[in-house]
Amino acid sequence: MARLVTAAAMAMLLLAAAVEGLGINWGTQANHQLPPKTVVQMLKDNGINKVKLFDTDFAAMSALAGSGIEVMVAIPNKDLGTMASDYSNAKDWVKKNVKRYDFDGGVTIKYVAVGNEPFLKSYNGSFINITLPALQNIQNALNDAGIGDRIKATVPLNADVYEGTVPSAGKFRDEIAGLMTDIVKFLAKNNAPFTVNIYPFLSLYLDEHFPFNFAFFDGGATPVNDGGIMYTNVFDANFDTLVAALKAVGHGDMPIVVGEVGWPTDGDKNAKTSLAERFYAGLLKRLAANVGTPARPNQYIEMYLFGLVDEDAKSIAPGNFERHWGVLRYDGQPKFAMDLTGQGRNTMLVPAKGVEYLPKTWCVINTNAKDMSKLGDSINYACSFADCTPLGFGSSCNGMDTNGNASYAFNAYFQAQSQKEEACNFQGLAVPVETDPSTSTCNFTIQIKSSAVAATAPVAAGVVVAAVAQLLLLW
Numbered sequence: 209m210a211r212l213v214t215a216a217a218m219a220m221l222l223l224a225a226a227v228e229g230l231g232i233n234w235g236t237q238a239n240h241q242l243p244p245k246t247v248v249q250m251l252k253d254n255g256i257n258k259v260k261l262f263d264t265d266f267a268a269m270s271a272l273a274g275s276g277i278e279v280m281v282a283i284p285n286k287d288l289g290t291m292a293s294d295y296s297n298a299k300d301w302v303k304k305n306v307k308r309y310d311f312d313g314g315v316t317i318k319y320v321a322v323g324n325e326p327f328l329k330s331y332n333g334s335f336i337n338i339t340l341p342a343l344q345n346i347q348n349a350l351n352d353a354g355i356g357d358r359i360k361a362t363v364p365l366n367a368d369v370y371e372g373t374v375p376s377a378g379k380f381r382d383e384i385a386g387l388m389t390d391i392v393k394f395l396a397k398n399n400a401p402f403t404v405n406i407y408p409f410l411s412l413y414l415d416e417h418f419p420f421n422f423a424f425f426d427g428g429a430t431p432v433n434d435g436g437i438m439y440t441n442v443f444d445a446n447f448d449t450l451v452a453a454l455k456a457v458g459h460g461d462m463p464i465v466v467g468e469v470g471w472p473t474d475g476d477k478n479a480k481t482s483l484a485e486r487f488y489a490g491l492l493k494r495l496a497a498n499v500g501t502p503a504r505p506n507q508y509i510e511m512y513l514f515g516l517v518d519e520d521a522k523s524i525a526p527g528n529f530e531r532h533w534g535v536l537r538y539d540g541q542p543k544f545a546m547d548l549t550g551q552g553r554n555t556m557l558v559p560a561k562g563v564e565y566l567p568k569t570w571c572v573i574n575t576n577a578k579d580m581s582k583l584g585d586s587i588n589y590a591c592s593f594a595d596c597t598p599l600g601f602g603s604s605c606n607g608m609d610t611n612g613n614a615s616y617a618f619n620a621y622f623q624a625q626s627q628k629e630e631a632c633n634f635q636g637l638a639v640p641v642e643t644d645p646s647t648s649t650c651n652f653t654i655q656i657k658s659s660a661v662a663a664t665a666p667v668a669a670g671v672v673v674a675a676v677a678q679l680l681l682l683w
Contacts, residue, residue: 229257229258229508229510229511230256230257230258230492230495230511230513230548231256231257231258231259231260231278231280231510231511231512231513232251232256232258232259232260232512232513232514232515232516232535233259233260233261233262233467233468233512233513233514233515233516234247234251234259234260234261234268234515234516234517235262235515235516235517235519235522235533236262236263236265236268236519237519237521237522238517238518238519238520238521238538239520239521239594239595239623239624239655240538240623240624240626240655240656240657240658241658242517242539242540242560242563242656243271244265244267244268244270244271244272245271246540246560246561246562246563247268247271247516247517247540247560248271248272248275248277249560249561250536250540250558250559250560250561251275251277251516252275252277253558253561254548254557254558255548255549256277256548257276257277257278258277258278258279258280258318258510258512259272259277259278259279259280259512259516260279260280260282260321260467260468260512261279261280261281261282262282262284262321262324263281263282263284264281264282264305269281269309269315272315272316273309273313273314273315274313274314275316276316277316278316278317278318279315279316279317279318279319280317280318280319280320280321280467280512281305281306281317281319281320281321282320282321282322282323282324282364283301283320283321283322283323283342283346284323284324285323285324285326285335287301288322288323288326288335288338288339288342289338289342291322291338291341291342291345291346292337292338292339292341292342292345293338293341295345295348295349297345298342298345298346298348298349299349299352299353301346301349302320302346302349302350302353303353306320306350306353306355306359307353307355310355310359317359318358318359318360319359319360319361319362319401319403319465320346320350320359320360320361320362321362321363321364321403321467322339322342322343322346322361322362322363323335323339323342323363323364324364325364325365325366325405326339326363326365327339327365327366327368327369327381327384328366328368329368336384336387339363339387339391340387340390340391340394343361343362343363343391343394344394346361347360347361347394347398347400351398356398360398360399360400360401361398361400362395362400362401362402362403362465363391363403364403364404364405364467364468365402365403365404365405366404366405367404367405367406367407367446367449367450368381369381369384369388369404370388370449370450370453371449372449372452372453374432374434374435374445375434375437375439375444375445375446375448375449375451375452375502375503376434376435376437376448376452377449377452378448378449378450378451378452378453378456379452379453379456380453380456380457388453388457389457392454392457392459392462393457393458393459395462396459396462401462401463401464401465401510402450402454402462402463402464402465403464403465403466403467404447404450404464404465404466404467405466405467405468405469405514406443406446406447406466406468406469407468407469407470408423408424408441408442408443408446408469408471408487409423409470409471409472409478409479409487409529411423411442412478413476413478413527413529418442422440422441422442423441423442423487424441424486424487424490425440425441425443425487425490425491425493425494426486426489426490427440429441432445434502437502438502439502441490443469443491443501444501444502447464447466447501447503447504447509448501448502448503448504450464451464451501451503451504452503463510464509464510465510465511465512466509466510466511466512467512468512468513468514468515469491469511469512469513469514470484470487470488470513470514470515470533470535471483471484471487471488471533472484472529472530472532472533473532473533473534473543473544474528474529474531474532474597474598474603474604475524475527475528475529475530475531475532475597475598475600475603476527476528476529476600476602476603477601477602478602479529479532479602479603481543481544482544484535484543484544485544485545485546488513488535488546489546489547489552492546492547492548492549492550493550493551493552494550495509495511495550496549496550496551497550513535514533515533515534515535516534516535516536517534517536517537517538517540518531518532518533518534518536518537518538519531519533519534519538520538520594520595520624521595524597528597528600528603529597531595531597532597535557536557536559536560538653538655538656539560539563539565539656540559540560540563541559541560541563542556542557542559544556563656564656564657565654565655565656565657566623566626566627566654566655566656566657567627567654568642568644568654569627569640569641569642569654570615570619570622570640570641570642570643570644570645570652570654571615571618571619571621571622571623571631571632571638571639571640571641572614572615572618572619572638572639572641572645573611573614573615573618573637573638573639574636574637574638574639575611577636577637578636579635579636580637582634582635582637583610583614583637586614586617586618586634586635586637586638587613587614587617587618589621589634590617590618590620590621590634591617591620591621593621593624593625594617594620594621594623594624595620595624596616596617596620598616598650598651599613599616599617604649604650604651605647605649605650608647608650612647612650614637614638615645615652616650616652618632618634618637618638619645619652619653620653622638622640623653623654623655624655626655626658627655
């Protein structure tokens, strides 16, 4: 019996080691958000002990207090100018958003993300002159507050800041090479990591000639030969291009954090749950085994999956898929099999608990309406204020007839408006129904109640209440 117990205990330790260090991005750009306490409990239920935020939302930070989950907080790009212009602004920000939560039973903050992909080519240099000063001011403010030895400032950057015909030829983009060198030197001086977002999906999306299987980890693609080193997937090639770029500026051993990596499930012909499942299965297996990359073999990689839940209010400027990166649906329910231990088990994530939904009422086209002349305008209006991306080409609801498209748009708007009676009219073109209009491939959602509060364990709740009380006192 003792041997059985010991074997079981060892198995649990092995599983815990497999998920150690795995993080996930928690975005909140949704019409109806899950309650933060529900999200934190869901993270704990799934053994996820690191989370990356895109701000320092008080409700999220309060829910994280006492959880033991390691947090990367963030300064949005819109605030970089303020942080860069005056050191006192950075000091105030650190006091309000970091130091304030830094107590026993508070929030375990590890990193401060200064901006998010500020050097994207699409930004046309808007943040070129303010990102480094903002980074310097924030890290110096952390140092002056006495917490800079354990809380580091970093800048999550898109992989487009470097380039190379093969990984070993990696270098920073010519027009920002000097700036990137200065950023790397400052990070190194403060023992802070380089943070990069790597998206194999985007390699497929942006180049129709990109070798499909090279985006995944399970073989099938023709390897890329880099001086005798064979690359079998684009993630390794991308990561090692960064390693070479860091080496070229004298810091080839700098720690690298993968701030975002994932695969969307709708909004494009390659954004499918089956492909997301394939991608994550390969990624997590490698992460659990500490495979590393050819340039950094047998090494642990700190990584944050992107993302936790779908966000139906995100900008779709990059593509319709932007609202479908979640490994969980908008309501915290799993989309596909996913084993965070990397052992390849056919298991689902633990869903959000205690989620409350709006009534089972949908809004569809009124086929008895006499005047359909405003139907097109009504659909456009609905989709301007709700998420209609599943109707796009290659998406889950593409291919329905006009009535189906109208019904989807009307229902999306109706749910986004919390099922208000006046939100299902459209000049008589829409009507509420209690029969689910979903098809085998197209799901007509019922939204969650924004105020839904999931039950939490009494002990955890007590810790959170105490933490929140202290936070309010510090305000």
